[in-house]
Amino acid sequence: MSVIFAKSKGLTDQETHYCPGCTHGIIQRLVAEVLEELGLLGDTIGCAAVGCSILTYNYLNIDMIESAHGRAPAVATGAKRVHPNKTVFTYQGDGDLASIGTAEIVHVAHRGEKITTIFVNNAIYGMTGGQMAPTTLPGQKVTTAPGGRDVAHSGMPLKVSEMIAQIPGAVYVERVSVHNPRAVRHAKKAIRKGFEYQMAGKGFSLIEVLSTCPTGWGLSPVDSLTWLQENMIPYYPLGVFKTPEEAK
Amino acid sequence: MPKSLMKGNEALALAAIKGGCSHFFGYPITPQNEIPEFLARELPKAGGVFLQAESELAAINMVYGAAATGGRAMTSSSSPGIALMQEGMSSLAAAELPSVIVNVQRGGPGIGTIQPSQADYYQMTRGGGNGDYRILSFAPATVQEGAEMMMAAFDLADFYRTPVFIVSDGMLGQMMEPVEFPERPLRTLPEKSWAAVGHGGSRKPNTIKTLVLDPGLLEQKNLRLQEKFTRIAATESRFENYRTDEAELVLCAYGSTARIVKNSIDLLAEEGIKAGLIRPQTLWPFPSSAFQQLPPTCRTILTVEMSCGQMVDDVRLAVNGRLPVAFYGRSGGIIPVPEEIVAHIKVLLGRV
Numbered sequence: 001m002s003v004i005f006a007k008s009k010g011l012t013d014q015e016t017h018y019c020p021g022c023t024h025g026i027i028q029r030l031v032a033e034v035l036e037e038l039g040l041l042g043d044t045i046g047c048a049a050v051g052c053s054i055l056t057y058n059y060l061n062i063d064m065i066e067s068a069h070g071r072a073p074a075v076a077t078g079a080k081r082v083h084p085n086k087t088v089f090t091y092q093g094d095g096d097l098a099s100i101g102t103a104e105i106v107h108v109a110h111r112g113e114k115i116t117t118i119f120v121n122n123a124i125y126g127m128t129g130g131q132m133a134p135t136t137l138p139g140q141k142v143t144t145a146p147g148g149r150d151v152a153h154s155g156m157p158l159k160v161s162e163m164i165a166q167i168p169g170a171v172y173v174e175r176v177s178v179h180n181p182r183a184v185r186h187a188k189k190a191i192r193k194g195f196e197y198q199m200a201g202k203g204f205s206l207i208e209v210l211s212t213c214p215t216g217w218g219l220s221p222v223d224s225l226t227w228l229q230e231n232m233i234p235y236y237p238l239g240v241f242k243t244p245e246e247a248k
Numbered sequence: 249m250p251k252s253l254m255k256g257n258e259a260l261a262l263a264a265i266k267g268g269c270s271h272f273f274g275y276p277i278t279p280q281n282e283i284p285e286f287l288a289r290e291l292p293k294a295g296g297v298f299l300q301a302e303s304e305l306a307a308i309n310m311v312y313g314a315a316a317t318g319g320r321a322m323t324s325s326s327s328p329g330i331a332l333m334q335e336g337m338s339s340l341a342a343a344e345l346p347s348v349i350v351n352v353q354r355g356g357p358g359i360g361t362i363q364p365s366q367a368d369y370y371q372m373t374r375g376g377g378n379g380d381y382r383i384l385s386f387a388p389a390t391v392q393e394g395a396e397m398m399m400a401a402f403d404l405a406d407f408y409r410t411p412v413f414i415v416s417d418g419m420l421g422q423m424m425e426p427v428e429f430p431e432r433p434l435r436t437l438p439e440k441s442w443a444a445v446g447h448g449g450s451r452k453p454n455t456i457k458t459l460v461l462d463p464g465l466l467e468q469k470n471l472r473l474q475e476k477f478t479r480i481a482a483t484e485s486r487f488e489n490y491r492t493d494e495a496e497l498v499l500c501a502y503g504s505t506a507r508i509v510k511n512s513i514d515l516l517a518e519e520g521i522k523a524g525l526i527r528p529q530t531l532w533p534f535p536s537s538a539f540q541q542l543p544p545t546c547r548t549i550l551t552v553e554m555s556c557g558q559m560v561d562d563v564r565l566a567v568n569g570r571l572p573v574a575f576y577g578r579s580g581g582i583i584p585v586p587e588e589i590v591a592h593i594k595v596l597l598g599r600v
């Protein structure tokens with residue numbers, strides 16, 4: 001019998017605490033698989049951020065540092081400056097990266113820090129119970145915008161990939177999704193590129209992954225995938241926003 | 249070794265290199281800028297890394313990341329910048345990450361002034377960070393003492409797995425004095441087997457974290473931290489006595505103010521008034537034991553600070569009601585002169 005799927009050595013045996021249908025688990029699996037395939041599990045330092053993914057260090061078989069809310073890019077900078085030859089990444093949600101941590105993410109790119117950021121955009125604050133994020137879509141109902149996000153009151157959602165791509169030190173920026181198997185396979189390729197560019201010493205990479213939050217959105221796991229496809233992708237178009245060639 | 253004339257800030261920076269600093273992260277603020285400027289020039293020559301951060305928030309978290317991966321990291325700032333770093337300091341203490349933080353105090357509250365002050369005593373001993381934690385804080389009074397405290401700071405940080413504060417002020421930072429850098433005594437330090445450096449496939453992953461959701465486990469962790477703080481308090485508390493023998497008045501002052509108070513004490517001695525000084529060299533642990541050994545002649549304690557009265561709280565706790573504790577302070581960046589302290593003491597002792 002041939003094995004068609006096996007758990008990555010990059011994952012521990014610990015069961016995740018994620019809600020049914022949440023795609024954090026898929027994204028972390030992709031990170032684990034990529035690091036395993038690149039032979040980097042033993043040479044990587046990960047920076048976990050405050051949010052649903054804070055316990056990432058329980059699920060990934062790598063050395064990790066938990067960071068204060070929004071500060072993972074600064075923590076990663078400290079780690080990379082001590083270990084320039086190790087692989088360093090941050091794994092951050094959209095409240096963490098696009099709200100409280102905007103200064104840190106802009107400046108890690110500005111310095112061209114040779115790290116990789118996995119940015120999980122689920123358009124909501126998951127961990128604290130579904131409040132509005134800078135990425136919450138217009139009209140989207142969240143606990144702190146019960147009538148739906150009013151853009152006259154709270155502005156239009158922040159497009160992080162587009163913003164970071166403008167910064168000279170960012171060499172690779174791509175937005176991907178994990179709403180179907182094809183998208184998942186593509187997301188893995190993008191994550192792999194992010195780590196490969198780091199290993200090649202190119203500069204800062206950010207991979208934005210559109211992700212679901214069935215609990216926060218009040219939808220079933222399947223409906224969440226459809227909601228992502230129908231509502232998030234039109235506002236947050238998938239694709240490459242920056243390549244090392246363009247960064248030159 | 250010959251002495252050289254150096255600014256307090258620059259001496260601290262050089263002492264950091266001699267003390268084994270490998271990484272500096274910081275954000276500009278007066279009156280401490282000579283520290284990053286010196287290190288930007290000299291730390292790379294010594295094989296280290298200097299990096300200017302985008303903010304104090306980033307700087308302290310860079311220190312956290314560097315310390316978590318085994319680097320000997322430091323930052324320096326002044327009062328408002330230290331305020332911004334407090335969340336990071338709580339995390340450094342909670343994750344037990346060796347690191348060194350310099351505060352060249354200036355007048356507050358708010359943006360305040362760039363002139364010298366000691367109004368951050370609470371910040372440096374109580375912390376603005378959340379939770380039950382303590383940070384070893386050294387308070388030099390001379391450029392030489394600052395250099396020596398700084399040279400020892402990284403080893404102490406590694407030894408106890410703790411952040412260490414060097415509490416200076418704008419006067420000490422800007423003044424020039426002769427200073428020498430004796431060889432640092434070699435100290436056996438524990439291996440950093442806990443650091444997140446990549447497990448190399450040869451051990452279980454290391455995690456640096458401060459989240460402990462289970463209250464039972466968090467209480468256990470806090471008790472273990474308290475045990476460490478008690479150990480530090482028992483071993484590291486330091487003070488200097490100046491002319492306390494037969495003193496009827498004992499003053500308590502630290503840092504720059506202690507130097508001024510020594511002048512006041514000498515002036516009083518010329519008039520036959522016996523006063524002495526207890527000078528805390530560590531703010532936390534506060535040298536309470538110094539107040540257990542007061543001369544029998546002592547009738548009153550007077551705390552002098554460049555603040556509206558902060559360290560005086562610890563003096564009162566140490567004296568514990570046995571004697572009256574008075575306070576004299578100047579704030580807002582005003583440096584008291586010896587004569588005004590003398591005049592205040594005479595009023596206090598009824599000798600006018």
Ligand SMILES: Cc1ncc(C[n+]2csc(CCOP(=O)(O)OP(=O)(O)O)c2C)c(N)n1
Nearest residue numbers: 050051052069093094095096124125126127
């Ligand atoms: C300084 C600070 N402020 C607020 C919080 C509370 N908090 C925890 S998680 C979180 C939001 C995280 O949301 P996001 O980054 O979108 O990640 P998600 O949980 O959705 O994956 C907040 C505000 C905190 N832990 N620290």
